[in-house]
Amino acid sequence: MTLAPELTDVHAIVEQVWSSFLGDEEPLLPAYDADTAFPAENAWSSAVSIHGGWTGTVTIELSKNLAFSLTRLMMAMDESEPLDDAEVADAVGELVNMVGGNIKSLMPGPSALTLPVVAAGRAAHSSDLREVSRFDARWSGEPVRVSVHSPS
Amino acid sequence: MSKILVADDSKVMRQIVVRTLRQAGYGGHDIVEAENGRDCLEKALAEKPDLILSDWNMPEMNGIDCLAALRGSGSTIPFGFVTSEGSEDMRARAKSTGAVFLIAKPFTAETFQEHLAGLI
Numbered sequence: 143m144t145l146a147p148e149l150t151d152v153h154a155i156v157e158q159v160w161s162s163f164l165g166d167e168e169p170l171l172p173a174y175d176a177d178t179a180f181p182a183e184n185a186w187s188s189a190v191s192i193h194g195g196w197t198g199t200v201t202i203e204l205s206k207n208l209a210f211s212l213t214r215l216m217m218a219m220d221e222s223e224p225l226d227d228a229e230v231a232d233a234v235g236e237l238v239n240m241v242g243g244n245i246k247s248l249m250p251g252p253s254a255l256t257l258p259v260v261a262a263g264r265a266a267h268s269s270d271l272r273e274v275s276r277f278d279a280r281w282s283g284e285p286v287r288v289s290v291h292s293p294s
Numbered sequence: 295m296s297k298i299l300v301a302d303d304s305k306v307m308r309q310i311v312v313r314t315l316r317q318a319g320y321g322g323h324d325i326v327e328a329e330n331g332r333d334c335l336e337k338a339l340a341e342k343p344d345l346i347l348s349d350w351n352m353p354e355m356n357g358i359d360c361l362a363a364l365r366g367s368g369s370t371i372p373f374g375f376v377t378s379e380g381s382e383d384m385r386a387r388a389k390s391t392g393a394v395f396l397i398a399k400p401f402t403a404e405t406f407q408e409h410l411a412g413l414i
Contacts, residue, residue, distance in 0.1 A: 159400045232305055233306045236307050247398070
């Protein structure tokens with residue numbers, strides 16, 4: 143059996159990261175019915191890998207609107223200020239870095255965490271990995287998915 | 295005026311750390327930013343800050359190697375990690391290398407107040 147983080151732990155970590163850096167004004171609403179492929183159009187994604195006592199990949203996929211909104215919030219910018227892709231990649235990468243780092247701390251160690259990889263598009267996975275945990279949610283009506291993959 | 299060096303490869307996170315310092319009551323200090331461990335080491339030696347807040351996982355040179363190099367140079371500047379990872383082995387490694395604390399992200403202004411009290 144593959145060792146995997148509990149969904150409740152993934153949920154709690156995402157909630158904590160979200161409320162700390164994006165505030166509580168707009169709640170992150172779990173979307174338990176989202177048992178479908180993440181919409182590929184206008185998606186952004188980020189991933190970190192963990193190697194060592196436990197091996198796996200943590201990915202965050204989110205809509206472009208959400209990626210831009212959270213970047214503005216994290217950078218304390220208002221809607222009128224222009225954003226470039228590097229700023230969005232930085233913010234989306236830092237989100238997965240925090241979620242992945244906290245998941246790493248829950249799993250057997252010692253292990254190492256890679257630097258985040260960010261893409262304008264859906265996350266790609268190595269063929270030897272399978273999804274072991276997934277948390278779907280909506281924020282301001284926009285979708286976000288956090289997935290954990292581990293070797294099968 | 296006291297000086298705080300903030301090292302993180304993420305510009306977004308450096309902004310958040312600086313904002314949190316302000317919220318925690320440390321807004322009156324000079325802030326110097328570094329974008330990786332090597333940059334942090336160079337600025338620590340050149341600028342002689344009163345406190346260093348550093349990420350762990352960074353390109354060029356990571357935070358723990360930066361701290362080891364800094365202590366190897368004889369510097370005793372208080373050094374704390376602000377990082378996404380807070381496992382027991384990393385906390386032990388941070389402490390044995392000379393860090394005064396390790397704050398795991400996400401954090402709040404209260405977390406900063408708790409760890410920075412008495413240091414600056």
